Amino acid sequence: MSAAVQTFTPKAFHRQAHDALGNPQIRDNFRRAMDGLMSKRRDVFSDWDLETLRELGANIRLRALAKLPDLLEQLEANCQANGIRVHWAADGDEACRIIRDICESHDARAVIKGKSMVSEEMHLNDHLEQAGIEALESDLGEYLVQLNQQTPSHIIMPAIHLNTDEISEIMHTKTGTERTRDVDYMTAAARQQLRERFMAADVGVSGVNFAVAETGTLCLVENEGNGRMTTTVPPVHIAVTGIEKVVEQLRDVPPLYALLTRSATGQHVTTYFNMISGPRKADEHDGPREVHLVLVDNGRSSIYQDDELLDTLRCIRCGACMNHCPVYTRVGGHTYGTTYPGPIGSILMPHMLGLEETKDLPTASSLCGACGEVCPVKIPIPDLLVRLRKESVGEGRGNVPGAGVKRSGKEVAAWKSFQWLATHPAAWRRSTALAGKLQALMPSSIGPWTDHRTAPKPAKASLHALVKRHRRGEGEA
Amino acid sequence: MAPVKLYPPRPEKVYLFGTCLIDMFYPEAGLDAIRLLEREGIEVIFPDDQTCCGQPAYTSGYHDEAREVARAQLGLFPDPWPIVVPSGSCGGMMRTHYPQLFAGSVDEALARDVAERVFELTEFLVHVCHLPLEDHGEPETIAMHTSCSARREMGLADTGPALLAKLGQVELVEQVRASECCGFGGTFAVRHPEVSSAMVEDKTQAIEATGAKHFVTSDCGCLMNIAGRFAHQGKDVKGEHIASYLWRRTS
Numbered sequence: 001m002s003a004a005v006q007t008f009t010p011k012a013f014h015r016q017a018h019d020a021l022g023n024p025q026i027r028d029n030f031r032r033a034m035d036g037l038m039s040k041r042r043d044v045f046s047d048w049d050l051e052t053l054r055e056l057g058a059n060i061r062l063r064a065l066a067k068l069p070d071l072l073e074q075l076e077a078n079c080q081a082n083g084i085r086v087h088w089a090a091d092g093d094e095a096c097r098i099i100r101d102i103c104e105s106h107d108a109r110a111v112i113k114g115k116s117m118v119s120e121e122m123h124l125n126d127h128l129e130q131a132g133i134e135a136l137e138s139d140l141g142e143y144l145v146q147l148n149q150q151t152p153s154h155i156i157m158p159a160i161h162l163n164t165d166e167i168s169e170i171m172h173t174k175t176g177t178e179r180t181r182d183v184d185y186m187t188a189a190a191r192q193q194l195r196e197r198f199m200a201a202d203v204g205v206s207g208v209n210f211a212v213a214e215t216g217t218l219c220l221v222e223n224e225g226n227g228r229m230t231t232t233v234p235p236v237h238i239a240v241t242g243i244e245k246v247v248e249q250l251r252d253v254p255p256l257y258a259l260l261t262r263s264a265t266g267q268h269v270t271t272y273f274n275m276i277s278g279p280r281k282a283d284e285h286d287g288p289r290e291v292h293l294v295l296v297d298n299g300r301s302s303i304y305q306d307d308e309l310l311d312t313l314r315c316i317r318c319g320a321c322m323n324h325c326p327v328y329t330r331v332g333g334h335t336y337g338t339t340y341p342g343p344i345g346s347i348l349m350p351h352m353l354g355l356e357e358t359k360d361l362p363t364a365s366s367l368c369g370a371c372g373e374v375c376p377v378k379i380p381i382p383d384l385l386v387r388l389r390k391e392s393v394g395e396g397r398g399n400v401p402g403a404g405v406k407r408s409g410k411e412v413a414a415w416k417s418f419q420w421l422a423t424h425p426a427a428w429r430r431s432t433a434l435a436g437k438l439q440a441l442m443p444s445s446i447g448p449w450t451d452h453r454t455a456p457k458p459a460k461a462s463l464h465a466l467v468k469r470h471r472r473g474e475g476e477a
Numbered sequence: 478m479a480p481v482k483l484y485p486p487r488p489e490k491v492y493l494f495g496t497c498l499i500d501m502f503y504p505e506a507g508l509d510a511i512r513l514l515e516r517e518g519i520e521v522i523f524p525d526d527q528t529c530c531g532q533p534a535y536t537s538g539y540h541d542e543a544r545e546v547a548r549a550q551l552g553l554f555p556d557p558w559p560i561v562v563p564s565g566s567c568g569g570m571m572r573t574h575y576p577q578l579f580a581g582s583v584d585e586a587l588a589r590d591v592a593e594r595v596f597e598l599t600e601f602l603v604h605v606c607h608l609p610l611e612d613h614g615e616p617e618t619i620a621m622h623t624s625c626s627a628r629r630e631m632g633l634a635d636t637g638p639a640l641l642a643k644l645g646q647v648e649l650v651e652q653v654r655a656s657e658c659c660g661f662g663g664t665f666a667v668r669h670p671e672v673s674s675a676m677v678e679d680k681t682q683a684i685e686a687t688g689a690k691h692f693v694t695s696d697c698g699c700l701m702n703i704a705g706r707f708a709h710q711g712k713d714v715k716g717e718h719i720a721s722y723l724w725r726r727t728s
Binding site for chain 1: 495504511526537546548625629630666667668670676678709
């Protein structure tokens with residue numbers, strides 16, 4: 001294990017990609033894991049009418065988003081009726097302060113956490129640590145990543161960048177377990193370590209997969225039981241979620257759940273599905289005495305204002321887009337330098353961090369369409385990547401932070417030349433050095449192309465010329 | 478997933494939009510597409526004023542420039558004949574993105590009319606021409622890379638293989654991860670050259686592992702990328718546009 005804590009930023013995407021591409025361990029870990037996930041997903045959907053199910057999933061999410069402001073108010077009212085205290089946070093910092101205040105009001109020193117990408121997005125652990133509150137991750141992958149002082153490299157499988165030997169070494173170094181390849185031994189050791197911490201925790205923090213407006217129910221999907229422990233053992237449970245996770249009715253949940261588990265891990269069902277509908281009642285013997293819900297905006301309501309970008313908020317966080325992304329598969333999650341990596345990150349993070357920080361993310365896609373093809377709620381991810389490219393170069397609506405940051409005189413001039421040539425057919429035809437001229441339009445030299453490939457040779461005669469000869473009945477091949 | 482498309486009866490004439498990559502680098506592929514269509518008794522109109530569909534600017538975010546380039550192509554197909562494009566990438570641009578690019582403008586109806594008449598070449602040969610092919614070539618094993626635009630944007634994963642299946646002496650072998658991108662992606666290959674070259678390296682290894690000494694594609698971007706990588710490695714695996722391959726073996 002590297003001694004120094006590595007930090008990754010979206011601005012250093014190219015350097016980080018270079019490092020990852022040159023790291024055989026990273027390449028192998030991701031390729032194997034993604035191949036496995038793709039094949040499991042394919043198998044588990046094989047006897048389903050997937051297109052109909054995706055259409056249903058998309059429609060449920062679209063309907064929820066269409067009514068989002070009303071549904072959030074309904075959710076708040078129904079949660080409160082169930083005894084859940086509801087808090088609103090405009091951004092990550094405010095959400096952290098709300099959670100810290102709740103912790104401090106209980107003199108909490110130890111927080112146990114279930115998996116929550118929103119808590120990663122707002123850097124909750126760092127914030128609590130600064131307030132002298134220890135936050136411990138209880139999802140096994142998150143636990144390993146935290147032990148190793150890293151961040152998740154995947155939104156569903158946070159430690160997917162690590163193989164068995166690396167995990168063994170981390171556990172040995174940080175917790176004193178034996179070095180082994182025995183996965184059951186390591187899992188049992190982690191379970192034992194965590195079990196004590198659940199019992200000692202003052203507060204449990206979890207995420208939310210679906211928040212049901214109709215009933216005020218918080219649904220939590222997980223496999224390890226740590227989510228159930230986090231939300232039931234400590235006396236206080238704080239659920240934190242983005243405002244887009246609301247669905248209208250309880251009956252909307254089964255189709256989304258079916259899509260989520262199959263798309264994410266290729267499972268028909270997860271081991272645990274928790275439906276949280278309030279704190280312990282007077283006649284109940286267990287469960288938290290207090291349940292809080294923190295609804296985080298953090299840029300989402302700004303995305304919501306734009307009828308195209310809005311589709312970003314359909315996401316149910318399954319990770320299938322990254323599992324199928326040929327770029328993610330090769331560079332891994334840390335290379336993106338953002339909480340959410342891969343295609344969903346590239347369309348979401350620019351709204352949170354601005355296009356100046358994230359300008360290499362929307363272009364880090366060949367637009368192959370694999371992400372859009374597998375998205376269980378049919379987010380048109382390639383179209384949204386192109387939309388953000390348009391914003392980056394200042395030809396969009398200008399409503400994404402950092403819009404226009406990539407607009408350069410040189411590149412604009414190149415595209416204007418392309419436009420001129422392609423709208424002047426006579427010049428296009430006459431231009432004997434056509435290929436050479438178009439190569440000069442590329443944003444940088446042809447160098448990167450020919451480092452790895454032989455450059456194509458411009459043909460002696462263009463198709464325009466060949467067609468003329470063909471019409472005259474001459475020059476046949 | 479492309480919407481279900483209803484195919485017209487075989488027309489008397491078609492337009493051919495040759496694409497800029499074919500015009501500059503692979504003109505024979507365009508000519509072979511014309512020959513295949515003409516052999517079916519279809520008159521091919523090649524509008525002389527065609528240049529580029531505008532996709533490079535479009536995917537780079539330069540939509541104002543892309544729109545002007547696209548507008549210059551919209552008027553080239555005045556009669557109601559189908560427009561055949563020997564590229565899933567350019568075909569997808571014209572069919573899917575032209576209507577988006579002109580939405581709300583005076584040219585929207587024209588853009589929709591053009592988009593609805595666009596067919597990728599292999600799609601047209603299979604679904605409209607029901608092309609018969611008589612193979613005169615030697616027995617051969619071949620690999621095919623279907624472009625991501627043809628496969629996903631246009632929903633045409635099967636039309637290229639369907640044509641190759643008509644060649645009696647040709648055995649099509651499928652490489653591992655056949656549906657994965659070759660790493661071209663237009664300006665992606667230039668903006669992210671290292672990631673792109675890692676992708677094309679894997680694609681060439683997969684094709685080479687099939688044992689085929691020859692591969693075809695229906696898109697010249699992928700062809701330039703994959704064949705360029707093989708050539709750079711000094712490997713004896715040759716690539717060709719599927720139109721040229723079909724013409725060569727059946728003429």
